[in-house]
Amino acid sequence: MRSDDSTRTTIARWRTARRAVLGAIIIAGSVVTSAAVMMRMGTRDCDGYHRVDRAYTYSGIGVVIERHHGEVVVRRVLRGSPAQGKLRPGTRLVAVDDNNPPTLEGWASAIRGEPGTTVELEVAYPCGGHKTVAITRDVVRMAY
Numbered sequence: 001m002r003s004d005d006s007t008r009t010t011i012a013r014w015r016t017a018r019r020a021v022l023g024a025i026i027i028a029g030s031v032v033t034s035a036a037v038m039m040r041m042g043t044r045d046c047d048g049y050h051r052v053d054r055a056y057t058y059s060g061i062g063v064v065i066e067r068h069h070g071e072v073v074v075r076r077v078l079r080g081s082p083a084q085g086k087l088r089p090g091t092r093l094v095a096v097d098d099n100n101p102p103t104l105e106g107w108a109s110a111i112r113g114e115p116g117t118t119v120e121l122e123v124a125y126p127c128g129g130h131k132t133v134a135i136t137r138d139v140v141r142m143a144y
Contacts, residue, residue: 060112061119062140063087065104072107082138087123094130095122113137 062081063074074091077083094100096110097120111119115138124130 056142057139058112058142059115059139060137061087061135062138062142063111065093065107065111067104072104078140078142081140082135086133086135087121088125090126092124092126093121094124096120098122115139 061083062078063083064076064078065072066075067073072093074083074087074089074093076089077087093107096107099110101107101110111121113119116136118134118136121133121135122130123133
């Protein structure tokens with residue numbers, strides 16, 4: 001019969017071998033996954049792959065707004081939106097339809113509306129200039 005030290009040594013060697021085998025399996029899986037991703041990226045024929053778009057559709061003017069130092073500012077103008085060419089990032093919103101909503105959510109609600117309706121925004125541009133801009137709302141698709 002084996003001594004306790006001999007049994008412990010055998011168990012320790014078995015555990016080490018098991019860790020080595022499991023590590024090799026994980027590394028092999030990672031290499032195969034990386035190769036599959038690289039193969040997919042290098043393939044010019046995309047017929048076999050389906051792209052999943054995530055999008056949010058709403059009716060408005062197509063701007064992303066934020067609070068900055070207590071003021072409501074245009075953070076981003078979505079490409080192809082009704083606001084493109086009329087507003088730009090950094091434009092400060094002063095009033096919407098002669099109102100000044102107290103919250104950012106209030107501003108967002110006031111800017112949104114039925115497609116084909118017009119919203120009037122009093123704006124101040126970062127480089128100077130202050131004017132009222134009329135923008136006709138439309139369906140805006142925001143992909144992310």
